[in-house]
Amino acid sequence: METTGTDGTAEVARWWATAITHMAPGVIELRGRPVQDLIGCVGLTEMVWLMLRGHLPEPPQAKLLEAALVAGVDHGPHAPSIAAARMAATCGVGLNNAIATGVNLLGDSHGGAGQQCVELLHDVRAAQAGGADLDTAVATVIAAWRERSPYLPGFGHRFHPVDPRRDPLLGLVDGAVADGVVEGHFVTAARAVEAALVRPGRRPVPMNIDGATAVIYAELGFAAPLARGLFVLSRSIGILAHAWEETQTGRRNKGPIPPTVLPEYRPTSAG
Template sequence: MVTVSDVADWWGNSICRMEPGVVELRGVPVGELIGSTGLVSTIWLLTRGAMPDPRQAALLEAAMVASVDHGPQAPSIAIARMTVTCGVGLNNAMASAVNALGDVHGGAGEQCVELLDEIVARQAAGEDFDAAVAVVVEAWQAKSRYLPGFGHRFHPVDPRRAPLLELVDRAVAAGVVAGQHVRAARAVETLLNQGRTKPVPMNIDGATAVIYAELGFPAPLARGLFVLSRSVGILAHAWEESTQGRRNKGPMPPSILPTYVDSASRPPG
């Protein structure tokens, strides 16, 4: 026989306690957080179970600010703008956009944390640092010619890279973070650029991955944090588009029609 206690235990959690007149987040009454705690610190509290040091929160906030938007050439932003012209609400447009954030568009930060974690773990196990970097990079390149966190299809040098890494360097000097992951990321960047005439610098996904990893966030949470960050830009674009009066906005202006490829001229298969 199922009891009330069985049902209550079914939804047992350590994140939110809610009962009539009570809302606590990780044991802290929400009234104590309102007006005194920033959103980023609250994100940390809910995902990690404790409040961050203010310097940790500042570093996380920098990473999240850097990732809020990259314009409508990003598929998620374009989707948000198109969806909101179809007669749905902002929440539908945001959900449609967030659902496009997969392994290729949105997942590089998570993958880069995994890569950096592998290097740091190998070094911690006693492996030579440079050898660990070479082995991990080779293994990742065997899976894909794109190394997550490095290179950019638009920017010769990602303008968000240097400010973020400067903040990490300051945090290392102040003892806020250990510096192992940023060292690994820079070593990967150096290795990638050996013998190249066109550089492959670290990008926003790599720089934010360094921050997430240095702050101790597991790799899957790196993607979740990116999604939270990019949702800000998604909301802004969806809202702007909703005020412009367009209906059923497609991926191209109506005056431009897609090329029709005759099946007879299409390559077999």
């Protein structure tokens, strides 16, 4: 392997080559932009876009992304990530550890539905590109996804008959489509999936927060795995707030149930 000089420093430099950050004595550039030109001029949502995409968004794009990030900030202590972070905060660890505890629970079943819904919507679009009409594409994709799981990511909610975050987000998407900010293919696909889930005599299965934000991320051109990463960024704010609140109570070693309640003991027969 080619190196410069005899100490191999060029090889090491190439090992961590990046297009994201240029750092040298007195220099910090992010995606080619001096940090001093960004401070006070660029909002956090715009920075997220810049770091992930390599360029700054147009203001309407930033507005749509920010709406999705705001919507996913918190859902209360019954969410495993929040509860775990609050418990961790009482165990003598720092806030960074408490946040990491909560974030590490954001897996496929809790926190991953946005990514999965983006994948589902791309499957619908791929089926359309293959010649299927929208209804046929939706039916085919739903059937394929239900072979893996009875749950369709991005639709239905165990607490809310209609997720209160759904309509504001979809309204913003509709406005962005009307203004030519996004094309609208993915919101059309998502609404077609929602309509296909309507069954006579059965409870509706409307789009939830994961579905609505998946629409936004897909319309804005973010890759499916980034939908989970963006949700993690958003939910980290709520996790931090809950962890900090818990530290203010002075409680130590908080468990998942009050100490006055003992878990049921279920003995099993030997052998």
